[in-house]
Amino acid sequence: MPEQSNDYRVVVFGAGGxxxxxxxxxxxxGTFRDTYIPTVEDTYRQVISCDKSVCTLQITDTTxxxxxxxxxxxxISKGHxxxxxxxxxxxxxxxxxxxxxxxxxxxKGNVEAIPIMLVGNKSDETQREVDTKDGEAQANQWKCxxxxxxxxxxxxxxxxxxxxxxxxxxxxxxxxxxxxxSGKQSRAERLKGKCSVM
Amino acid sequence: MSSSIVRRLSIPExxxxxxxxxxxxxxxxxxxxxxxxxxxxxxxxVCDALRxxxxxxxxxxxxxxxxxxxxxxxxxxxxxxSKSIMRMKSGQMFAKEDLIRGRKMLHDGALQLKNxxxxxxxxxxxxxSDVLVFLQEKDQKYVFASLDQRSTVISLQxxxxxxVANEERGLFLITAGTDSPEMVQVLASxxxxxxxxxxxxxxxxxxxxxxxxxxxxxxxxxDRRQQENRAKEIRExxxxxxxxxxxxxxxxxxxxxxxxxxxxxxxxxNPPVRERMLFMATPDDVTKGEPIIKDALREVENLQGYxxxxxxxxxxxxxxxxxxxxxxxxxxxxxxxFDSHQMNSSKNGEKEEGDESLDLRRTExxxxxxxxxxSVTHLHELLIALQAVVLQQDSFIExxxxxxxxxxxxxxxxxxxxxxxxxxxxxxxxxIEQEKHRSLERQRQEAATLQKQQAAHQEEKRRREKVWExxxxxxxxxxxxxxLEEEQTKERRRHLAEEGELLHRKxxxxxxxxxxxxxxxxxxxxxxxxxxxxSAPSREPFLRIGSxxxxxxxxxxxxxxxxxxxxxxxxSQLPSKLLQLAKTKEKKDKRKKKGKGEQTQTEWTxxxxxxxxxxxxxxxxxxxxxxxxxxxxxxxLCVRSRVNQAVKQDTRA
Numbered sequence: 001m002p003e004q005s006n007d008y009r010v011v012v013f014g015a016g017g018x019x020x021x022x023x024x025x026x027x028x029x030g031t032f033r034d035t036y037i038p039t040v041e042d043t044y045r046q047v048i049s050c051d052k053s054v055c056t057l058q059i060t061d062t063t064x065x066x067x068x069x070x071x072x073x074x075x076i077s078k079g080h081x082x083x084x085x086x087x088x089x090x091x092x093x094x095x096x097x098x099x100x101x102x103x104x105x106x107x108k109g110n111v112e113a114i115p116i117m118l119v120g121n122k123s124d125e126t127q128r129e130v131d132t133k134d135g136e137a138q139a140n141q142w143k144c145x146x147x148x149x150x151x152x153x154x155x156x157x158x159x160x161x162x163x164x165x166x167x168x169x170x171x172x173x174x175x176x177x178x179x180x181x182s183g184k185q186s187r188a189e190r191l192k193g194k195c196s197v198m
Numbered sequence: 199m200s201s202s203i204v205r206r207l208s209i210p211e212x213x214x215x216x217x218x219x220x221x222x223x224x225x226x227x228x229x230x231x232x233x234x235x236x237x238x239x240x241x242x243x244v245c246d247a248l249r250x251x252x253x254x255x256x257x258x259x260x261x262x263x264x265x266x267x268x269x270x271x272x273x274x275x276x277x278x279x280s281k282s283i284m285r286m287k288s289g290q291m292f293a294k295e296d297l298i299r300g301r302k303m304l305h306d307g308a309l310q311l312k313n314x315x316x317x318x319x320x321x322x323x324x325x326x327s328d329v330l331v332f333l334q335e336k337d338q339k340y341v342f343a344s345l346d347q348r349s350t351v352i353s354l355q356x357x358x359x360x361x362v363a364n365e366e367r368g369l370f371l372i373t374a375g376t377d378s379p380e381m382v383q384v385l386a387s388x389x390x391x392x393x394x395x396x397x398x399x400x401x402x403x404x405x406x407x408x409x410x411x412x413x414x415x416x417x418x419x420x421d422r423r424q425q426e427n428r429a430k431e432i433r434e435x436x437x438x439x440x441x442x443x444x445x446x447x448x449x450x451x452x453x454x455x456x457x458x459x460x461x462x463x464x465x466x467x468n469p470p471v472r473e474r475m476l477f478m479a480t481p482d483d484v485t486k487g488e489p490i491i492k493d494a495l496r497e498v499e500n501l502q503g504y505x506x507x508x509x510x511x512x513x514x515x516x517x518x519x520x521x522x523x524x525x526x527x528x529x530x531x532x533x534x535x536f537d538s539h540q541m542n543s544s545k546n547g548e549k550e551e552g553d554e555s556l557d558l559r560r561t562e563x564x565x566x567x568x569x570x571x572x573s574v575t576h577l578h579e580l581l582i583a584l585q586a587v588v589l590q591q592d593s594f595i596e597x598x599x600x601x602x603x604x605x606x607x608x609x610x611x612x613x614x615x616x617x618x619x620x621x622x623x624x625x626x627x628x629x630i631e632q633e634k635h636r637s638l639e640r641q642r643q644e645a646a647t648l649q650k651q652q653a654a655h656q657e658e659k660r661r662r663e664k665v666w667e668x669x670x671x672x673x674x675x676x677x678x679x680x681x682l683e684e685e686q687t688k689e690r691r692r693h694l695a696e697e698g699e700l701l702h703r704k705x706x707x708x709x710x711x712x713x714x715x716x717x718x719x720x721x722x723x724x725x726x727x728x729x730x731x732x733s734a735p736s737r738e739p740f741l742r743i744g745s746x747x748x749x750x751x752x753x754x755x756x757x758x759x760x761x762x763x764x765x766x767x768x769x770s771q772l773p774s775k776l777l778q779l780a781k782t783k784e785k786k787d788k789r790k791k792k793g794k795g796e797q798t799q800t801e802w803t804x805x806x807x808x809x810x811x812x813x814x815x816x817x818x819x820x821x822x823x824x825x826x827x828x829x830x831x832x833x834x835l836c837v838r839s840r841v842n843q844a845v846k847q848d849t850r851a
Contacts (some may be wrong), residue, residue: 006209007211009206015224046445055218058211060214061218062218062219062221063222063225064221064222064224064225065218065221065250067221067224067255067260067723068255068256068258069259069263070263070266071217071220071221071255071258071259071262073262073263073266074217074262074266075214075217075218078214102390106307106818154805194456
């Protein structure tokens with residue numbers, strides 16, 4: 001489908017409560033909630049520039065899908081880039097990412113061409129269970145990028161997404177839409193309008 | 199266009215949204231459940247909802263999985279070289295088309311095959327419903343992997359899956375072929391992967407076996423149904439033939455009768471009856487043969503009768519008649535057992551008999567030859583009827599036998615399906631059996647160890663319980679002892695309190711009256727002492743101390759010492775023993791506390807306040823009271839005993 005090229009799908013994986021939604025919300029809306037609300041929202045969108053044009057960064061939150069492997073595989077197969085989130089306060093949450101990584105590997109085959117980011121969230125927390133170097137070691141083993149973030153303090157959140165987009169060598173993407181923002185926005189609107197007409 | 203639901207999403211996005219959304223429901227409902235009290239009537243509903251939604255998603259998931267596998271299989275199929283072909287162990291050829299022919303893909307992934315030289319070959323493995331296929335990529339196309347001379351399309355039918363002992367990623371696939379078993383070693387990328395493959399292959403094998411046990415019967419069921427239908431058709435055909443024969447025979451009978459009835463008096467009522475009789479000899483009332491035979495016999499008897507009355511009878515007919523009775527009774531015996539329709543049929547017979555006798559009476563006047571002829575015709579009819587019946591019986595019996603054998607076969611198949619399935623499915627029993635034995639043995643061992651562990655646990659538990667019991671008992675004992683001690687101490691305390699009370703009272707008394715206080719044991723002396731002490735009010739503070747601290751034994755002294763100079767006239771009133779006691783006491787105390795008597799009082803009083811500092815005058819003593827109380831109490835006890843001693847001495851004196 002032609003408009004598929006306008007979509008760049010990022011799939012966010014992670015155990016419950018590690019802050020997947022918080023990260024995404026912080027990135028998309030710039031807000032943070034201290035209370036835990038299980039995710040119902042399925043996708044978030046952000047307009048980005050891609051190969052000198054505009055496309056939609058579509059972020060898919062996968063809460064609850066781990067119980068249904070086939071559907072999880074479906075999300076993986078539809079995804080372009082992956083964010084694997086764990087909480088630095090829980091070693092278990094890092095462990096739970098391993099089968100997911102294996103799955104991504106199995107479905108995507110060669111992971112080196114796929115942008116994958118291992119993210120240690122809640123870096124503002126003091127009760128750390130996973131050291132930064134542990135996360136780095138895991139990322140090295142998985143041949144993926146690594147970052148520690150805090151959705152609460154907005155540390156490294158935007159960087160995370162920018163870095164993720166940079167990882168994709170096939171496309172030249174940027175969070176910052178070059179040119180005038182307003183013009184960009186209108187272009188995006190026009191583009192989106194075109195999509196919906198179709 | 200800007201609906202809140204679609205939010206300008208394109209169709210693929212919407213689809214993705216739907217697939218994503220559905221997985222969120224359990225999370226949400228779980229959350230609701232957490233906030234619903236168990237007593238709430240909604241609790242059950244929420245539980246149900248959670249269960250239902252999970253069921254639903256599981257169903258969707260399995261469908262998605264199915265679709266995914268189907269797609270994958272299609273993809274592999276489209277990429278497979280159509281010229282590639284592989285001979286299976288069974289000799290069957292497996293080509294590209296066979297990949298999708300009635301097969302489903304259950305699992306696929308990359309594996310490595312180890313050839314006889316020990317070299318590893320990367321292959322794409324696919325587990326289909328009943329075969330395991332290894333493909334290798336060649337010029338962007340898949341071809342069946344080559345592995346020495348071995349087949350890389352392995353039927354699950356005779357497969358044994360074994361872990362390789364010294365290679366944790368390895369798996370042996372042993373094809374227990376009929377002639378020579380074949381073994382393929384494959385390597386997975388990891389131990390987990392290996393285990394997944396093994397589990398899935400074994401599952402598939404189980405599924406297949408189940409299909410064989412159930413599904414194949416379902417196939418054979420269809421087969422059997424078809425067979426049954428075919429049998430029914432054949433039976434129908436047979437019956438039709440029987441009917442045809444019957445009608446032919448009947449025609450024949452008619453012709454025969456016509457022939458015989460060239461002579462006058464053709465009996466009208468008979469033919470319909472006989473026809474009916476023949477018509478009615480359907481497989482339902484198979485016992486029709488008996489009355490026919492009876493009739494035939496009777497006819498033969500008649501014939502014999504006529505013959506014996508020396509009337510010429512055509513030899514051929516007579517011979518035909520005599521053959522009947524010879525061979526027929528056997529049949530009659532066989533059918534005699536099951537005649538339930540005898541009533542009906544015997545009625546027919548009776549009628550015939552009646553007709554016969556009528557005939558006979560009527561033909562009495564005619565020539566005997568005519569009778570004989572008639573009888574022979576009748577006999578012939580009967581015999582033909584019998585033939586028809588026998589024919590029908592035959593087909594019926596055949597029928598029965600077939601159903602019986604069918605049923606037998608069915609039951610034997612059922613009973614053998616478990617035990618003989620290996621042999622019936624042409625499985626080489628030895629290897630499979632061995633494998634089964636081995637796994638059985640392993641399970642047994644596991645069970646045994648489990649039991650052992652259980653026993654050990656039980657033992658441990660018992661031991662622990664015993665120890666606990668012991669501990670508990672000792673604790674209880676200790677508690678009991680403690681309680682007793684407590685009681686004792688309470689008792690003692692009470693005692694002490696009583697005594698303290700007593701002393702206090704005495705002191706009070708003394709205080710109020712300004713006289714000496716005496717023990718209750720010395721109640722006899724008390725009045726006098728009181729008298730004496732009342733005469734010395736000036737010494738009161740000091741005396742009070744004395745009474746408190748050193749016991750009453752000193753009181754008499756102090757009182758005497760203080761009262762002596764004042765009232766000598768009372769001295770005579772004082773009992774001599776009291777004086778004596780006081781003196782002994784004084785000596786003892788003097789010995790004990792020498793050098794303390796620097797008080798302004800007499801040396802006795804100085805003795806009375808050993809703890810008091812040197813400057814201690816009478817007025818100082820009250821301060822000492824609280825601290826010295828305890829000592830006083832104990833002292834009091836010993837003093838009292840001393841007093842008692844003294845009293846005894848005194849009385850002796």
